[in-house]
Amino acid sequence: MRYTFAAMDSAAGTNARFQFASDQSLLIYFDEQVWQHRSPDPVGTGAGRSLQKQFTLEANENVRKLLRLLELEPVAGVRNLHPAYCSLLIKFDALRMRHDELEAILRKYLERLKEVRLPEPRRVEIAVCYGGEFGPDLAEVCTMRGMTEAQAIELHASVEYLVYFLGFVPGFAYLGELPKELVTPRLAAPRRRVPVGSVGIAGNQTGVYPFATPGGWRLLGRTPLRMFRADRDGLSLLSIGDCVRFTPIDAERFAVLEKQWA
Amino acid sequence: MGVIQVLEPGLFTTVQDLGREGYGPLGVSPSGAADALSLRMGNRLVGNAEGEAGLEMTLLGGTFAFPDGAFLIMAGSDFGATLDGKPVELWRAVEAKPGQVLRMGPTRAGARCYLCVHGGIASELFLGSAATHILSGLGGHNGRALQKGDVLKIGTHRWKRAGGWFASFRKREWMLSPRVMKILEPRKVLRVTDGPQSDWFAEGSKEVFHASGYRVAEDSNRMGIRLQGPAIQASASGEMISEGVALGAIQVPEGGMPIILFVEQQTTGGYPKIANVISADLHHLGQLRPRDEIRFERVDLGHARGLLRIQEMQLAGDSWHRGQRG
Numbered sequence: 001m002r003y004t005f006a007a008m009d010s011a012a013g014t015n016a017r018f019q020f021a022s023d024q025s026l027l028i029y030f031d032e033q034v035w036q037h038r039s040p041d042p043v044g045t046g047a048g049r050s051l052q053k054q055f056t057l058e059a060n061e062n063v064r065k066l067l068r069l070l071e072l073e074p075v076a077g078v079r080n081l082h083p084a085y086c087s088l089l090i091k092f093d094a095l096r097m098r099h100d101e102l103e104a105i106l107r108k109y110l111e112r113l114k115e116v117r118l119p120e121p122r123r124v125e126i127a128v129c130y131g132g133e134f135g136p137d138l139a140e141v142c143t144m145r146g147m148t149e150a151q152a153i154e155l156h157a158s159v160e161y162l163v164y165f166l167g168f169v170p171g172f173a174y175l176g177e178l179p180k181e182l183v184t185p186r187l188a189a190p191r192r193r194v195p196v197g198s199v200g201i202a203g204n205q206t207g208v209y210p211f212a213t214p215g216g217w218r219l220l221g222r223t224p225l226r227m228f229r230a231d232r233d234g235l236s237l238l239s240i241g242d243c244v245r246f247t248p249i250d251a252e253r254f255a256v257l258e259k260q261w262a
Numbered sequence: 263m264g265v266i267q268v269l270e271p272g273l274f275t276t277v278q279d280l281g282r283e284g285y286g287p288l289g290v291s292p293s294g295a296a297d298a299l300s301l302r303m304g305n306r307l308v309g310n311a312e313g314e315a316g317l318e319m320t321l322l323g324g325t326f327a328f329p330d331g332a333f334l335i336m337a338g339s340d341f342g343a344t345l346d347g348k349p350v351e352l353w354r355a356v357e358a359k360p361g362q363v364l365r366m367g368p369t370r371a372g373a374r375c376y377l378c379v380h381g382g383i384a385s386e387l388f389l390g391s392a393a394t395h396i397l398s399g400l401g402g403h404n405g406r407a408l409q410k411g412d413v414l415k416i417g418t419h420r421w422k423r424a425g426g427w428f429a430s431f432r433k434r435e436w437m438l439s440p441r442v443m444k445i446l447e448p449r450k451v452l453r454v455t456d457g458p459q460s461d462w463f464a465e466g467s468k469e470v471f472h473a474s475g476y477r478v479a480e481d482s483n484r485m486g487i488r489l490q491g492p493a494i495q496a497s498a499s500g501e502m503i504s505e506g507v508a509l510g511a512i513q514v515p516e517g518g519m520p521i522i523l524f525v526e527q528q529t530t531g532g533y534p535k536i537a538n539v540i541s542a543d544l545h546h547l548g549q550l551r552p553r554d555e556i557r558f559e560r561v562d563l564g565h566a567r568g569l570l571r572i573q574e575m576q577l578a579g580d581s582w583h584r585g586q587r588g
Contacts, residue, residue, distance in 0.1 A: 019458050020455070020458070020563060021457070021458045021506075021507075021508045021511070021535075021538065022455060022457075022508035022509070022510060022511065022538035022539075022540075022541070023455055023538070023540050023541050023563055023566035023567055023570065024508070024509075024541050025506075025508040027458055027505065027506065029505075055503060067287060071287075079283045079284065080283045080284050080285075080286045080292070081284075081286050081287055081506075082286040082287075082505075082506025082507070082529050082530060083286070083287055083506065084503075084504050084505045084506050084530050085503050085504060085505075086503065087505040087506065088506065089286075089505065089506025089507065089508065091283070091286075091508065091509075094541055094567055094570055095570065095571060095574055098567065099563070165287075165530070166287065166288055166289040166529075167289050167504065167506070167528070167529045167530030168289060168528045168529065168530055168531075169289055169397060169398065169528060169529075170285075170288060170289045170290045170395075170397075170398045170400070171288065171289055172289050174504070210398075211397060211398055211399075213397065228288075228398065230388055230400050230405075235288055235290075235389075236288050236289070240287060
């Protein structure tokens with residue numbers, strides 16, 4: 001009866017490790033050996049390390065592939081899925097199956113990951129009004145990294161980001177990878193309330209707060225877009241695997257769009 | 263269709279059912295009743311399906327009027343309910359006549375009391391569930407806690423026909439079996455399995471965690487139950503990359519004060535988890551009050567599964583007695 005998780009092994013070329021998380025959930029980690037022995041984070045938070053040094057893009061792709069396969073061909077008894085950078089938490093009906101039974105089923109899924117075709121990534125543009133009251137940490141980030149606000153804005157808006165996963169709160173997309181010139185640790189003391197739509201950075205990640213929540217990311221600007229709406233098909237503006245670009249707008253445009261999208 | 267008028271909402275009263283599972287990929291946690299077992303059993307005793315929506319009250323109950331009457335029950339903790347001044351016993355279904363007023367006060371025991379009505383609370387479903395998700399302002403009654411003046415609709419049960427199944431159900435007095443009452447008894451020693459990062463913690467830290475009492479902090483809520491007590495230090499490599507987190511996971515942030523992730527939990531997190539409350543004990547979390555002292559007892563996975571299995575068998579079996587009403 002006692003579930004002892006198997007040692008790391010290779011399921012048809014996919015480096016996956018299974019680990020029980022609770023009596024009704026199982027975690028799968030991908031490509032763990034690639035990143036787990038890397039040197040400690042120089043900035044002081046896990047998020048400060050280069051994301052690529054913490055996990056591989058391939059690991060995140062495997063997460064997305066397994067998620068897709070489990071959505072296309074659901075396993076009876078599986079109740080919820082929590083994807084992340086390089087892992088997937090699977091919650092299941094513990095009255096219906098044991099961890100080892102679920103693991104056996106999932107191993108068959110893992111063997112088929114290579115044949116899973118991920119959908120073409122959607123390209124989403126997010127309008128951002130940078131600085132001022134919308135981006136209270138922009139000035140400090142510039143001081144820390146020795147650049148002007150214009151340079152920081154240009155950098156943040158210069159690259160296309162991948163949605164690694166949605167997590168934390170509804171519609172919160174973890175985006176990466178931030179240009180290395182902008183990498184800064186998160187705030188030592190998190191804000192009790194980050195305004196809705198705030199665009200922040202932490203380590204090499206960036207993201208948009210879909211709701212007013214506590215948060216420790218450094219805020220560069222704000223978007224008038226609603227990131228999560230109950231009345232929208234798909235609910236969340238962003239989905240796992242999307243490609244995102246930020247477009248700078250001024251305060252007047254922000255006000256116009258805010259009205260338009262309210 | 264009957265209604266419930268909210269004369270006083272109480273401290274924090276929300277519409278809850280058993281939550282919405284399956285939306286983790288969108289970052290949406292299930293939400294749902296904090297003490298799911300009390301809601302399930304309350305629903306049974308008024309002739310509902312177990313997952314019907316009810317009202318979850320926290321620490322201080324509300325005052326509700328039933329202009330068209332209702333068949334109702336109080337489940338969970340005793341909030342001293344009265345119907346037009348007459349005490350209403352916990353776990354006993356009663357008939358509210360049209361115009362009668364149900365009044366509750368502060369809790370006399372645990373943290374949460376449920377009001378279940380026959381037919382359930384009819385609110386618009388969000389992702390298949392009536393559960394209120396406070397952080398995102400979605401689900402339940404306009405995505406928020408109830409306010410004075412709110413009017414809630416009571417659902418129409420498909421069996422609500424004169425002389426039908428429900429009429430005969432209502433003639434009898436249903437009550438929970440002693441075995442089920444025992445399951446619902448408050449429990450302050452919570453059983454836990456190891457968390458996914460248990461081995462990140464030094465043996466000494468784990469001993470402290472399992473041997474110490476922890477106090478429930480004032481700022482605990484449906485997202486997380488914050489604990490105060492001996493600090494637990496993760497080992498030097500205490501840095502991790504965010505991953506999915508399970509209901510009842512006990513995470514240890516930098517300060518060393520554990521937090522139990524609860525029904526409106528974040529779906530992913532980056533703190534190491536030392537342990538996880540077992541499924542059979544999750545409902546007890548919903549009855550913890552600020553300043554309650556709790557402890558943790560370590561069990562292995564097989565034991566945890568067995569306890570859940572036995573508990574659900576007892577709930578499914580002789581969970582309720584029947585006798586002639588009044």
